[in-house]
Amino acid sequence: MEYALSVKDLRVSFYTRRGVFKALNGVNLELRRGEVLGVAGESGSGKSTTGLAIMGLLPRNAKVSSGSVLFDGRDLLAPLTSIRKFSTGRNESAIRKLHRELAPIRGKRISMVFQEPMTSLNPVLQVGYQIAETLVIHNPSLLASRKLARVRATREDTTALLKVIKENEGSETAVREFVESRHLKGLEEQALFIWRRNDINELRKERLILDLCCEKVGSTTKRLLESLEGGMGITKAPVLSRLLRRVLFKEGYRKAVEFLSTLGVPNPEKVVQMYPHELSGGMRQRIVIAIALINNPDVVIMDEPTSAVDVTVQAQILELVKDLKRRVNSSFIFISHDLSVLGEVSDRIAIMYGGRVVEVGPKEIVLKAPRHPYTTMLINAIPTLDGREIRGIEGEAPDMRNPPPGCIFNNRCPFAMDKCRKEEPPSYKVSEDHYVACFLQGGK
Amino acid sequence: MRLWIYIARRLLILIPTLVGLTFIVFALTHAGGNNLILAEYINPRLSGPAREEAVAKLTAELHLNQPIYVQYFYWLAEVLKGNWGYTNTPIFSGSVTQAIALFMPNTLSISLFAALLIWVIGIPLGVFSAVNRDSVGDNAVRVTSFGLYSMPIYLIAVALILALGVYLKVLPFAGVVNPLLVSNVPWYHNGISYPTHILLIDAIIHGDWVVAGNAFLHMILPSLTLALGVLAGVIRILRASMLEVLDQDYIKLARAKGVPERAVYNLHARRNAILPTVTFFGYTVAGLLGGAVVVEEVFNYPGIGYWTTQALLNNDVGGILGSTLVFGLILIFTSLILDIVYAFLDPRIKY
Amino acid sequence: MLIAARNLTKFFELRGGLTGKGAVQAVSDVDVEVREGEIVGVVGESGSGKSTLGRLLLGLIAPTSGEVLFDIPEELLQKYDEARSANDKKTMEEIASKYSITRKSGRELRALRRRMNMMFQDPYSSLNPRWRVEDIIMEPMVSTGYLTGNEARKRVRELLEEVGLPREFAYRYPHELSGGQRQRVALARSISTLPSFLVLDEPTSALDVSAQAQILQLLKRIRERFRIGLLLITHNIAVVSYMSDRIYVMYAGKVVEGGPKTSIISKPQHPYTVALISAVPGNSRGPRVILRGEPPNLVDPPKGCHFHPRCPMVMDNCGWTAKEVAEELEFLLRGRYYGMLKEGSKVVPQGELEILVEGAKAEEVRKVIEEEKEEVKSLRSIYEVREGNGGALVKLMRYDIPGMYRTDEGREVSCLIYRKT
Ligand SMILES: Nc1ncnc2c1ncn2[C@@H]1O[C@H](COP(=O)(O)OP(=O)(O)OP(=O)(O)O)[C@@H](O)[C@H]1O
Ligand SMILES: Nc1ncnc2c1ncn2[C@@H]1O[C@H](COP(=O)(O)OP(=O)(O)O)[C@@H](O)[C@H]1O
Numbered sequence A: 001m002e003y004a005l006s007v008k009d010l011r012v013s014f015y016t017r018r019g020v021f022k023a024l025n026g027v028n029l030e031l032r033r034g035e036v037l038g039v040a041g042e043s044g045s046g047k048s049t050t051g052l053a054i055m056g057l058l059p060r061n062a063k064v065s066s067g068s069v070l071f072d073g074r075d076l077l078a079p080l081t082s083i084r085k086f087s088t089g090r091n092e093s094a095i096r097k098l099h100r101e102l103a104p105i106r107g108k109r110i111s112m113v114f115q116e117p118m119t120s121l122n123p124v125l126q127v128g129y130q131i132a133e134t135l136v137i138h139n140p141s142l143l144a145s146r147k148l149a150r151v152r153a154t155r156e157d158t159t160a161l162l163k164v165i166k167e168n169e170g171s172e173t174a175v176r177e178f179v180e181s182r183h184l185k186g187l188e189e190q191a192l193f194i195w196r197r198n199d200i201n202e203l204r205k206e207r208l209i210l211d212l213c214c215e216k217v218g219s220t221t222k223r224l225l226e227s228l229e230g231g232m233g234i235t236k237a238p239v240l241s242r243l244l245r246r247v248l249f250k251e252g253y254r255k256a257v258e259f260l261s262t263l264g265v266p267n268p269e270k271v272v273q274m275y276p277h278e279l280s281g282g283m284r285q286r287i288v289i290a291i292a293l294i295n296n297p298d299v300v301i302m303d304e305p306t307s308a309v310d311v312t313v314q315a316q317i318l319e320l321v322k323d324l325k326r327r328v329n330s331s332f333i334f335i336s337h338d339l340s341v342l343g344e345v346s347d348r349i350a351i352m353y354g355g356r357v358v359e360v361g362p363k364e365i366v367l368k369a370p371r372h373p374y375t376t377m378l379i380n381a382i383p384t385l386d387g388r389e390i391r392g393i394e395g396e397a398p399d400m401r402n403p404p405p406g407c408i409f410n411n412r413c414p415f416a417m418d419k420c421r422k423e424e425p426p427s428y429k430v431s432e433d434h435y436v437a438c439f440l441q442g443g444k
Numbered sequence B: 001m002r003l004w005i006y007i008a009r010r011l012l013i014l015i016p017t018l019v020g021l022t023f024i025v026f027a028l029t030h031a032g033g034n035n036l037i038l039a040e041y042i043n044p045r046l047s048g049p050a051r052e053e054a055v056a057k058l059t060a061e062l063h064l065n066q067p068i069y070v071q072y073f074y075w076l077a078e079v080l081k082g083n084w085g086y087t088n089t090p091i092f093s094g095s096v097t098q099a100i101a102l103f104m105p106n107t108l109s110i111s112l113f114a115a116l117l118i119w120v121i122g123i124p125l126g127v128f129s130a131v132n133r134d135s136v137g138d139n140a141v142r143v144t145s146f147g148l149y150s151m152p153i154y155l156i157a158v159a160l161i162l163a164l165g166v167y168l169k170v171l172p173f174a175g176v177v178n179p180l181l182v183s184n185v186p187w188y189h190n191g192i193s194y195p196t197h198i199l200l201i202d203a204i205i206h207g208d209w210v211v212a213g214n215a216f217l218h219m220i221l222p223s224l225t226l227a228l229g230v231l232a233g234v235i236r237i238l239r240a241s242m243l244e245v246l247d248q249d250y251i252k253l254a255r256a257k258g259v260p261e262r263a264v265y266n267l268h269a270r271r272n273a274i275l276p277t278v279t280f281f282g283y284t285v286a287g288l289l290g291g292a293v294v295v296e297e298v299f300n301y302p303g304i305g306y307w308t309t310q311a312l313l314n315n316d317v318g319g320i321l322g323s324t325l326v327f328g329l330i331l332i333f334t335s336l337i338l339d340i341v342y343a344f345l346d347p348r349i350k351y
Numbered sequence C: 001m002l003i004a005a006r007n008l009t010k011f012f013e014l015r016g017g018l019t020g021k022g023a024v025q026a027v028s029d030v031d032v033e034v035r036e037g038e039i040v041g042v043v044g045e046s047g048s049g050k051s052t053l054g055r056l057l058l059g060l061i062a063p064t065s066g067e068v069l070f071d072i073p074e075e076l077l078q079k080y081d082e083a084r085s086a087n088d089k090k091t092m093e094e095i096a097s098k099y100s101i102t103r104k105s106g107r108e109l110r111a112l113r114r115r116m117n118m119m120f121q122d123p124y125s126s127l128n129p130r131w132r133v134e135d136i137i138m139e140p141m142v143s144t145g146y147l148t149g150n151e152a153r154k155r156v157r158e159l160l161e162e163v164g165l166p167r168e169f170a171y172r173y174p175h176e177l178s179g180g181q182r183q184r185v186a187l188a189r190s191i192s193t194l195p196s197f198l199v200l201d202e203p204t205s206a207l208d209v210s211a212q213a214q215i216l217q218l219l220k221r222i223r224e225r226f227r228i229g230l231l232l233i234t235h236n237i238a239v240v241s242y243m244s245d246r247i248y249v250m251y252a253g254k255v256v257e258g259g260p261k262t263s264i265i266s267k268p269q270h271p272y273t274v275a276l277i278s279a280v281p282g283n284s285r286g287p288r289v290i291l292r293g294e295p296p297n298l299v300d301p302p303k304g305c306h307f308h309p310r311c312p313m314v315m316d317n318c319g320w321t322a323k324e325v326a327e328e329l330e331f332l333l334r335g336r337y338y339g340m341l342k343e344g345s346k347v348v349p350q351g352e353l354e355i356l357v358e359g360a361k362a363e364e365v366r367k368v369i370e371e372e373k374e375e376v377k378s379l380r381s382i383y384e385v386r387e388g389n390g391g392a393l394v395k396l397m398r399y400d401i402p403g404m405y406r407t408d409e410g411r412e413v414s415c416l417i418y419r420k421t
């Protein structure tokens, strides 16, 4: 089976003044291509730590004692696991190395959305800048060809393009072929975006598409853009790179506007000029989602993207995620402590407890016929609209400085046996695709 | 634009503050009764009938027999006209405005030089210290800045004089220039250079590079002392706020979208970290002015601080009040400027 | 009746700049009731005024207008309501002067404080970190003069048991407790003086589902045992649906629907309630209604029905004003009907109910309106388009302000759809 990403036996501890907290104790997760994997569990069960570890964004007091994150045939966490004896200094330099190594991947092939929309955007930078930045860093040649396409295209080209669009009713392949035949790559997404807008009339659309031509740029800028398009990086020469960046950011804003409007942001032209504090929580979360998705990454990790927003906004965002799942071919890890939210968006659900995945399987099975005692109890604790009786889980989560030996749930599990206090239960396959880490499922 | 409206409004709010400041100075003048005022305004070299005539004229001019608030307005009118009274100290006697015109440029030049040093040393060091937190370099910066922070400014001055001036003999540490160099210069007499009263600039204007170089060397130690006194605070605040910023979610997001580390620090973190430091810079200016009094005294540098000390030592009412007014005005206007800078840097400020 | 609010209103004056900047209309003209031993849920989006309502009911902030009547006999409340509909100020005043909590002072107020209490959302900041659990729980008993120090100390042990904590916890500090345990301590404190009315502001929002389940069960038990009337404020509809007997739904400072839990959850009537309940994840009854846009700015809330800009059922008389309609018309004329509006011409609202479309012909504008009415609902409020001075003059009909309409047993809805003609 081919996975978009897989996490193997990940163990992470946090070194703090009050002791060493064992946050992850052997997490195994596989993310399939094109799926939404939901991750649930109570607070402190290690959901965010798992997400941060995949991104290589663990804080400096975190030690990765074993395990790997396999992506595209390489172990992303190799620099961290190579540290043998923990010290913050050593960890710090390993983390710096990790940032250097992963920067080209982050935001381009794997990206992440954080829980707090209020704090995850930079307060002193315009929203459009923050979106455009991701493009300028990872995809400057796309921006260059978009801009160059408008420079190269003649009125005759756009007239013909409009005809192609109209004849093929906006079919993507036809437009792409046409654009390639005329060496105007970069024009297709701009034209199709305009064509698909529904807030303006045909006449206006035609005008806008016809206007995608005959732009003028200075000869230096043009040369710079052409070398970028040809695969050279952004030049290092100070004045030139500044000039080029200005042009690229401007184009990035333009693409940001297009992208935001596909995410259902009203008035995107205005929104990109705003600062984060001028936007509501739901809108900011959309911006963060736009940043994560604009480069078409293979893997998107969403850490509680709806936990800090209202029910109605939550519904809007869940709708958006469902829609994205249909439209883009990324794979998603969707973290939430709310199982009913996961029920809405996921294909499979993994349940975490005490830094381990205790149950994972198809959504319907995990929610309707759970096999791990913790999952069952978790589901019974959730109030629902029909007002059925709920039951809390007795006892407290274990102290992760000193987790109980054996099954980590044994101090709260009503079925705990002697064996549970001595051995760690392995992951049993209970049915196709359904795995449970509990001795009750073994030997059957 | 909105920012202009904000500045205009901020200027309007300034009026009551200015009225307050001037009123306090006025009240101080009048606290000692009319004699003090006469002492302030009448050229002390007058005596006999000339003096009496002057007293009568002044009483009429300042309306000293009128109620106090009326007097205030007349006094204010005088102040606005530029009549700030007289000062009489060993280093200068004449009108207060003249004294200010003479001494201010020197203070300004060492303060600006110090501010520049703080800016170019303090910010990179603070950022460096936070980014390389707990490294050897960071520890060195922290220990040094803590040492400086806990040292009174005159100790710093004495230490620098001993080390660089007396022991290594690389820098001069008294006055603004070697007097031998300017003894025959036409644009310099009685310790005053013309036209700007800033020796360095005047020397450059007249193309006298030897004097310019020497004047510059004389500026280094006082400025450095002044800078070191304030620098420690700037580094500490910047390091702390940079560390706080580096822990924010938006830094995590910047990394999550693949921003290279250098840009994370320089673009995403630094501007946010500097914001609280801007406010701190307001205190810095106060610190610089307070420091200037000490530093100018120690280095015999004829600036406002030096003059103020002289005025204090000689019970020179005009000088004391004049420098109070000047210091007050400087503080008020720097806080205005900093507010505007802050509003400009931080989009969250509503204006 | 344990507590009844009538026409309760709270505007927070905004200060700033050289001149005032209006007021936040946090709660406007609200009627609510809580009976003895009843759990009443208040739901709504963030900023809809739930917490403000809670604080008003406890007299922690003074209302801008309206009354909070405490412990008022049913007959008198009825009399008050009758007087209100007859606009008989004198009788209203007479009753209010005796039962309104805002008119109490001194000893009476202290006695009242003992009878009502509040518990907050954040289990981390609502307990003084330097006090031990014992001192925290004792404080209200001593400060209201309910018990003396030693008696109170003894009572703390009983209360701890009541909320399911071991007695030794009396000597712990808050930072030594988990979130769920802190909320138990907070609960013990708020029931220490045996109040008859308790406001719970998001008591479980910061907790995990498992701890939440425990606290909710505990609350139910405490209600049974002490017959306390509870006002449960939360944005979690499932929690309210599990806990309450009756529910009030708030939107933009107003109660839009109130009534028995079962009927509201299974047959919501107000369009906002319908959307809210359909948005609960995992809810499979009926189609999901996704609301567009965002809650309004309460400094200048929408006219008429506060919900009209987002309402999927909105009608022509729900509160459309010239400003809103002009904006949509201009958007249409610059987008879909590009070319109709001449370069430099604008769509200008004139007063509340008239719009001038500069340089346009009435005939053309009328056609646009006819065509777009179906989709752009604000256009339905237009009843006339005429040639005017320098363009087409568009006239809007006068809007209505919805009152509270009784629809079925014990249910009231603030929506013009349910207005009986
Ligand atoms: N002291 C205050 N001064 C000014 N405005 C206030 C004040 N308290 C509340 N508001 C405003 O009143 C409105 C209602 O606030 P309230 O706290 O009652 O909302 P809520 O429904 O409890 O929201 P949440 O779910 O976020 O707790 C909001 O717009 C809020 O900003
Ligand atoms: N920076 C940190 N320092 C110390 N402990 C941490 C840190 N981050 C997380 N932890 C601990 O790691 C465990 C897992 O945390 P987390 O992954 O955030 O859980 P979740 O996202 O499931 O709520 C918790 O016990 C938490 O206290």
Ligand code: SF4
Residues within 6 Å of the ligand: A372, A373, A374, A407, A408, A409, A410, A413, A414, A415, A416, A417, A420, A425, A437, A438, A439, A440
């Ligand atoms: S392994 Fe044992 S303790 Fe763990 S969940 Fe299963 S039965 Fe319970």
Ligand code: SF4
Residues within 6 Å of the ligand: C270, C271, C272, C305, C306, C307, C308, C309, C311, C312, C313, C314, C315, C318, C402, C414, C415, C416, C417
């Ligand atoms: S009155 Fe009813 S129909 Fe009209 S906007 Fe309000 S909720 Fe919608």
Ligand SMILES: [Mg+2]
Residues within 6 Å of the ligand: A047, A048, A049, A304
């Ligand atoms: Mg988390």
Ligand SMILES: [Mg+2]
Residues within 6 Å of the ligand: C050, C051, C052, C201
């Ligand atoms: Mg609230």
